[in-house]
Amino acid sequence: MLLCIRITKLMVSPRRFFTAPRCLCSKLHSSSLSQSVASSYLHEECDDFLPWLEQKAGVAISSAVSIGRSTYGRSLFATKIIETGSSILKVPFHAQISPDNLYPEIKILLGDEVGNVARLATVILVEKKKGPESGWAPYISRLPLLGETQTTLFWSEDELEIIKQSPVYLETIRKKAEIRRQFLTLKPVLDQFPQIFDGIKFEDFLHAYTLVESRAWESSKGFSMIPLADFLNHDGLAKAIVLSDEEEQISEVLADRDYAPGEQIWITYGKFSNATLLLEFGFTLPHNIHDESELLERLRFPTLKDLRGFKHHADSFTIKEVRSATGKGYGIPQSLRAAARVLCCTSAEELCYVVEEAMENDGRLGRRPFKNIEREIQAHEILLSQITTLIGEYTESIKLLVSTSPAGNRHDSRERMAHDLLAGELRVLKAASLWLQNYILTLHHSA
Numbered sequence: 001m002l003l004c005i006r007i008t009k010l011m012v013s014p015r016r017f018f019t020a021p022r023c024l025c026s027k028l029h030s031s032s033l034s035q036s037v038a039s040s041y042l043h044e045e046c047d048d049f050l051p052w053l054e055q056k057a058g059v060a061i062s063s064a065v066s067i068g069r070s071t072y073g074r075s076l077f078a079t080k081i082i083e084t085g086s087s088i089l090k091v092p093f094h095a096q097i098s099p100d101n102l103y104p105e106i107k108i109l110l111g112d113e114v115g116n117v118a119r120l121a122t123v124i125l126v127e128k129k130k131g132p133e134s135g136w137a138p139y140i141s142r143l144p145l146l147g148e149t150q151t152t153l154f155w156s157e158d159e160l161e162i163i164k165q166s167p168v169y170l171e172t173i174r175k176k177a178e179i180r181r182q183f184l185t186l187k188p189v190l191d192q193f194p195q196i197f198d199g200i201k202f203e204d205f206l207h208a209y210t211l212v213e214s215r216a217w218e219s220s221k222g223f224s225m226i227p228l229a230d231f232l233n234h235d236g237l238a239k240a241i242v243l244s245d246e247e248e249q250i251s252e253v254l255a256d257r258d259y260a261p262g263e264q265i266w267i268t269y270g271k272f273s274n275a276t277l278l279l280e281f282g283f284t285l286p287h288n289i290h291d292e293s294e295l296l297e298r299l300r301f302p303t304l305k306d307l308r309g310f311k312h313h314a315d316s317f318t319i320k321e322v323r324s325a326t327g328k329g330y331g332i333p334q335s336l337r338a339a340a341r342v343l344c345c346t347s348a349e350e351l352c353y354v355v356e357e358a359m360e361n362d363g364r365l366g367r368r369p370f371k372n373i374e375r376e377i378q379a380h381e382i383l384l385s386q387i388t389t390l391i392g393e394y395t396e397s398i399k400l401l402v403s404t405s406p407a408g409n410r411h412d413s414r415e416r417m418a419h420d421l422l423a424g425e426l427r428v429l430k431a432a433s434l435w436l437q438n439y440i441l442t443l444h445h446s447a
Contacts, residue, residue: 052138053227057095064088065265067231074142075264076231082259088240091226093249097123097136098224109189116223118182120216121208122190128208129196139227146207150282153179153210155414162418165390165397166425168275175279179209214281217242217251226251235266236285242267274421284420291424292320293432319432332432338366340379350375373447377440384436387429394426 054061065076065088082088099107099119103126110119124143127134134140152160152172163169183205190197215230216223229242232253239256259265269277273291274284319332342365345351358365370376401419 049138049142050228053091053095056135057092059090059092061091061095061228062087062089065228067228070233070264072233074231075233076228078259078261078263078265080261082255082265084255084257086255088253088255088265089228090250090252091228093224093251096224096226096251097127097139098222099123100222102126106189106193109192110186113185115182117209117212117216118186120212120223120225121205122186124208124211125200125204126196136227139230143211143230146203149207149210150414150417151210151214152279152282153206154282159414159418162397162401162415163421165394166275166421168279168421171275171279176206179206182209217244229253232265232267234269236268236289238266238268240265240267274417274424278417278421282417284417284424286420288420288424290320291428292318293425293428319428332435334367335364336383337380338364340382341366341370341376344375344379344382373443377443377447380436380440380443384433384440387433387436391426391429391433394422394429398422398426 049067050061050065064078064080064082064086066079068075068077076088097120099116101123102119106122106126107119124140127136127140131137146154152163152168153176155172160169160172180202183202186205190200212225215225217226217229226242229251240253243252243254244250245252253267255265256267269281271290272280272288274288275292277288278284319336342351342354345354354365357368361368370379398419401415401422
């Protein structure tokens with residue numbers, strides 16, 4: 001049995017795949033509240049869903065779960081005792097929606113420039129157009145509506161302005177432009193089928209596209225959206241994931257702990273920062289241990305594009321939270337510290353020395369501390385100064401956000417998510433600052 005990998009594009013690297021499923025885009029989840037939610041278990045009008053899915057699959061899907069509503073939207077609850085390691089649900093590949101479901105007469109007109117996410121988004125648009133006549137209607141009708149989607153791709157300019165300090169701001173703009181490019185590539189083909197796509201707008205395609213990106217899973221089959229798995233919510237402490245059994249042609253979820261009847265069932269979507277959770281799923285965690293902060297576009301450094309020997313993604317460095325101020329810099333990229341060493345070189349002679357040292361080792365510039373302690377201190381003071389400036393900017397943004405936040409509406413929810421995002425990145429920057437201060441102090445003592 002293999003891991004079934006959920007598709008998501010992270011902000012600081014080329015597309016990567018993680019062992020994590022989708023999420024209900026309207027929820028805000030804190031794993032510390034997981035147990036209290038079990039008491040909010042409510043059945044809803046989903047009595048027909050599981051029988052429909054089992055009829056479509058031709059096999060039993062689950063005898064241990066029921067669909068209900070919790071604080072976080074549609075959820076799965078245990079209907080009986082579930083023991084650790086037992087199967088919670090099994091969904092055959094043929095009962096999942098994939099790009100293979102696209103009409104052949106449409107598929108044949110699509111070029112390689114149309115990606116699989118766009119293709120599956122087109123399938124969703126087709127099935128939505130069919131309405132109750134769609135063979136997937138019980139599933140399609142339970143996907144979040146356009147107005148319920150909270151990912152930053154649907155935020156207004158004023159709402160995005162709140163998170164301008166975060167890399168999510170620019171990444172949202174870039175991502176939306178890329179999805180628009182996919183739509184414009186598709187549009188001439190869609191126009192040939194007015195009976196299906198008449199009146200289709202970019203917002204409709206964007207909605208379908210985000211539904212796919214937040215829900216689709218990749219396996220050797222390609223990738224697909226898995227009905228019923230859509231109702232499993234995220235707990236940052238959970239270990240359960242979706243597995244793919246290629247021999248049996250099924251996707252399966254195994255319990256990572258015991259569940260009592262009426263208790264909500266959780267899985268993990270992966271080790272995602274709030275930046276990724278907000279952009280891809282539309283929710284954040286109040287204290288996300290996987291938060292990270294990207295630097296370079298926000299640091300006042302000269303461009304590093306022409307510096308040979310540096311390897312970083314999207315012209316940025318990712319800082320994870322430093323676990324110990326007296327540790328060895330966990331979370332502060334060596335490449336970032338190396339960049340600072342190169343940038344503090346004041347003569348061609350110093351730079352040549354750094355190049356010679358690199359050639360004697362692994363070929364990467366500035367990876368080893370300067371033998372000249374004063375120069376090593378200077379390099380790290382450059383980083384500390386830049387990070388200190390960012391800390392001040394983040395702090396002011398959060399203060400402004402708190403002082404202007406309304407209460408009791410959708411915008412309030414988005415501002416709470418903006419606060420989680422900015423506060424998490426600020427926490428990471430403060431941890432990096434503390435480590436740098438201790439490192440510089442250690443150097444002064446050894447001088």
